[in-house]
Amino acid sequence: MDIGKIDMAGVAVFVNAASAGSLSAAARRLGIAPMAATRRLAALEESLGVRLMQRTTRSVSLTAEGEAFLPFASTIIEAAEAGRAVVFPTENGATGLLRVTACNSIGHAVIMPLLSRLLDENPSLRIDLLLTDTLVDIVSTGVDVAVRIGDLKDSSLIASSLGINKRILCASPTYLARRGSPRTLQELTDHDCVVTTGTLHWPFNVAGSEQAVRITGRVTTNSIDGVHNACVAGAGLAILSTWHAVEDIEAGRLVPITLEDAEPKELGIWAVYPTRRQILPKVRVFVDAVRERLS
Structure with a gap:
């Protein structure tokens, strides 16, 4: 590789194509036409005398030379961006x-x-x-x-x-009217809990130490948004982040539950x-x- 002939525009295309997986995606990131991205990468490869990427119509993959060059290229881009920010600070903020x-x-x-x-x-x-x-x-x-x-x-x-992500144990008024509210960790095991798929325990702080409590329920979902919605709908208890629960608590759609002997672990x-x-x-x-x- 002739490092002295490196073109920054071509390096930017190469780095972005490597992370995005295609030249068209790299072009979108850089705000240029896909054909321009292709030309810049080709020019970079010609100047270095090696092929950096194998191309198909939809994707790119690094050659052995490309894999060796990528860390160096990434460092060039980061250093150039940092240098511009230091030497040419703008009144318009970050760029x-x-x-x-x-x-x-x-x-x-x-x-x-x-x-x-x-x-x-x-x-x-x-x-x-x-x-x-x-x-x-x-x-x-x-x-x-x-x-x-x-x-x-x-x-x-x-x-x-x-x-800190402070979390709240809560349930809907309809669920609490039907099943009552737990007062201790032990009582929690008798309730339906709504959790993300694969979750078997909830972590609690008990007397200054962490304790994992096994929970059960009839509803699991692959997202915390699904947990939130199912809890509001009355499917069971849930532990939600403050930002997820506060509006529903204020509106009366959810009720916060305080246990006598534990509180949800903060993250x-x-x-x-x-x-x-x-x-x-x-x-x-x-x-x-x-x-x-x-x-």
Whole structure:
């Protein structure tokens, strides 16, 4: 490879195509025509004297040379973006495309409501928000920051705290009228609980320590939104994040339940980054906005 002949436009296409899986997707991210993306990648390969990607009509895959070059190319793009932010600060705030992923619950309740203000304050900022309850590999997909709830498993990623997810045990008035309200953890086992698919236990704080309580119920669903809706409909008890339950509690659609001997475990909320390098302004303004809203 002749590193001295690297074209930044071609490198940007290569990095985005590698994470997005196709040249057309890379073109959309960069705001250029698909044909322009194809030409830029071809020019980069010609200048380096190697083939970086195998192309089909719908997807791309890295060659051995492409896999070797990708970490270097990603570093070039990150360094260039950080350098522009330092050398050419703008009065218009953060710039560029910010790629964010989060689970559906916090995405709809916390992130979506702050997007309008964030975009107004940063006219040159664009946001690509992926909401999914599936854990996303933020390194391979090119995500700038992930908002995650709970214990972090991957020690190779960098994380900073955004706040605490305080959760509420609750049920609908119709369910409580039919089954009564539990007063202790022991009584909880006699109730129907609505949970996400595969959940067998709920974690509680009991006298300063964590205790997992086995729960049962007749309704499970693959999303926390489904749990929320089923709980409001009277299918059973549920543990919901404050932001998910508060409006329904205020409106009388849900009733908070306080146990005498335990309370639902609070979970950490984290901003997770794929790299230890400098946090770019577009990431920083987003993280600050989420942290402020959660506080």
